[in-house]
Amino acid sequence: MSKPYVVGIDIGGTNTVFGIVDARGVVIASSSIKTLKHSDVNAYLDELYNEVTRLLVANDAVDKVHGIGIGAPNANYYTGMIEKLVNIPWPTPLPLAQMVSDKFGIPVAITNDANAAAIGEMTYGAARGLKDFIMITLGTGVGSGIVINGQLVYGHDGFAGELGHTIMKRNNGRLCGCGRTGCLEAYCSASGVARTAREFLEIRTEPSALRTIPIEAITSKDVYDAAVAGDKLANEIFEYTGNILGEAFAEFTVFSSPQAIILFGGLAKSGELLLRPLRESMEKNMYPAFKGKVQILLSELKDADAAVLGASALGWEAKAQVPAVPQA
Amino acid sequence: MSKPYVVGIDIGGTNTVFGIVDARGVVIASSSIKTLKHSDVNAYLDELYNEVTRLLVANDAVDKVHGIGIGAPNANYYTGMIEKLVNIPWPTPLPLAQMVSDKFGIPVAITNDANAAAIGEMTYGAARGLKDFIMITLGTGVGSGIVINGQLVYGHDGFAGELGHTIMKRNNGRLCGCGRTGCLEAYCSASGVARTAREFLEIRTEPSALRTIPIEAITSKDVYDAAVAGDKLANEIFEYTGNILGEAFAEFTVFSSPQAIILFGGLAKSGELLLRPLRESMEKNMYPAFKGKVQILLSELKDADAAVLGASALGWEAKAQVPAVPQA
Numbered sequence: 001m002s003k004p005y006v007v008g009i010d011i012g013g014t015n016t017v018f019g020i021v022d023a024r025g026v027v028i029a030s031s032s033i034k035t036l037k038h039s040d041v042n043a044y045l046d047e048l049y050n051e052v053t054r055l056l057v058a059n060d061a062v063d064k065v066h067g068i069g070i071g072a073p074n075a076n077y078y079t080g081m082i083e084k085l086v087n088i089p090w091p092t093p094l095p096l097a098q099m100v101s102d103k104f105g106i107p108v109a110i111t112n113d114a115n116a117a118a119i120g121e122m123t124y125g126a127a128r129g130l131k132d133f134i135m136i137t138l139g140t141g142v143g144s145g146i147v148i149n150g151q152l153v154y155g156h157d158g159f160a161g162e163l164g165h166t167i168m169k170r171n172n173g174r175l176c177g178c179g180r181t182g183c184l185e186a187y188c189s190a191s192g193v194a195r196t197a198r199e200f201l202e203i204r205t206e207p208s209a210l211r212t213i214p215i216e217a218i219t220s221k222d223v224y225d226a227a228v229a230g231d232k233l234a235n236e237i238f239e240y241t242g243n244i245l246g247e248a249f250a251e252f253t254v255f256s257s258p259q260a261i262i263l264f265g266g267l268a269k270s271g272e273l274l275l276r277p278l279r280e281s282m283e284k285n286m287y288p289a290f291k292g293k294v295q296i297l298l299s300e301l302k303d304a305d306a307a308v309l310g311a312s313a314l315g316w317e318a319k320a321q322v323p324a325v326p327q328a
Numbered sequence: 329m330s331k332p333y334v335v336g337i338d339i340g341g342t343n344t345v346f347g348i349v350d351a352r353g354v355v356i357a358s359s360s361i362k363t364l365k366h367s368d369v370n371a372y373l374d375e376l377y378n379e380v381t382r383l384l385v386a387n388d389a390v391d392k393v394h395g396i397g398i399g400a401p402n403a404n405y406y407t408g409m410i411e412k413l414v415n416i417p418w419p420t421p422l423p424l425a426q427m428v429s430d431k432f433g434i435p436v437a438i439t440n441d442a443n444a445a446a447i448g449e450m451t452y453g454a455a456r457g458l459k460d461f462i463m464i465t466l467g468t469g470v471g472s473g474i475v476i477n478g479q480l481v482y483g484h485d486g487f488a489g490e491l492g493h494t495i496m497k498r499n500n501g502r503l504c505g506c507g508r509t510g511c512l513e514a515y516c517s518a519s520g521v522a523r524t525a526r527e528f529l530e531i532r533t534e535p536s537a538l539r540t541i542p543i544e545a546i547t548s549k550d551v552y553d554a555a556v557a558g559d560k561l562a563n564e565i566f567e568y569t570g571n572i573l574g575e576a577f578a579e580f581t582v583f584s585s586p587q588a589i590i591l592f593g594g595l596a597k598s599g600e601l602l603l604r605p606l607r608e609s610m611e612k613n614m615y616p617a618f619k620g621k622v623q624i625l626l627s628e629l630k631d632a633d634a635a636v637l638g639a640s641a642l643g644w645e646a647k648a649q650v651p652a653v654p655q656a
Binding site for chain 1: 460
């Protein structure tokens, strides 16, 4: 009998969420553990194994799992390694796919979280039936997963698709976490919107509801709330953000000519506040041959399930327990 | 018996070059006709058919042709159509693949010239064995062909890979032929280099050998000759050009993480004059995870053969006489 389930595991800085998913994308059951409870990665893997196994037993799914898919920061699909960890104290490079596969005796595939989101969207969400699209995650940072001709783009080293680090301001750009200046992420992430708010409030003199909040404490949520309540400056912050995002999307289009760009993440829920200036700017900046061709879509995956679904979809691809050797 | 040859046809604004090519990439024989001799496309196709047939007969290759590959401006791989023609008076959209296929009774595949160059390089040139690379043609314009995971990127509409229209100067950029401002092509094509020379000569005061040439008549070849002869301003023009090209290549890398970027076309022959500042700028502007990973290579196809070889390589892919229907 073929195995009807996959397990999706999303390793975040705070929580590791996991679930059992069937072939139609139904999350049969899910649970989570605290990623940082164990500073030792083997102790973490022991707990993960015990909790996933408990879930499998409770759902009569033991020996029915085709593969395990994992979304994790800086995870390399080709090597199965996590190359770098920022807030998690495990040693890197970490052969995570091999370690999990050894533990469970099940094939494992890993990739980064934005790629997992793209695979999830293609398998179960807004990108069903699309062969050429780009997934943009607007969260603390700006992540991306690129699909061309139905295949995720990994690049020769497994790290392609860092579109959050497209340079949008080549002169006098903001310092980005990557050490360069002017990256998209420094403007159009949740933290970028908060930075824009601080800049606007310092440079401009209009009254704004945002001035009642201590300037260093302002979040993108505060800006959203103020904009919805009609605050003019807050609306202009969304205008500014959407404008840069639209410029970026026009750039992405000359590369891969996608049918759609799909938005996911907290900031994507700003609705027309963000989408209207985004669409206008994208069309205004678009290379003529592509005008009117690219749809902006919102993710159709439920928040609570998205991370697990995205990772689990990769589980269907998991084949060998020894990951493929990358191109030299 | 399987058919051992392909025919490559490169349709340029001035000449249409064609040749018979074997599986090892040897151009058995080649010839050309004047593209613009016939303002009527059917008369043009008659002459093309007669001349190609004459070549096939002379080389005992009749009935031994697997397919015909055509490189042509704005040719769409999916639809087999030429969507737009600038200096050629034939009606568009023109169903070129179907027309040539009907004429010869042989499967035909078409694509644009930069994509054909990429396929040629992958099949016979510097990209043999590479699965992820970008071909950049530095000619009158800047063209590109992108290969990801061994496949040419066509995008959902067949027009992906317009990297010459990446925006490099978002403020005060030069007007580009596409109607927008600041495109890579406006700076790093042969005509872009000539524009840079005119700007430098007008704005700066240093002596330069270039000042002996009427300013509107200066070509990129003049700038090259002056730079090689030690002219300081001419050297700075190459520095400026290489710098922008390096910034652009760093941008391309965050998208597809290629193993190599391969240069083709007249300006690519400038050697270290262009390559040194290009490499330095690319590394300086590179997203940290990709530093030191991307090779800059020069095309290994001989000029005289490159266009025909590139187009011919597509001939091996030609299958149906009715082109595939594109994704909606």
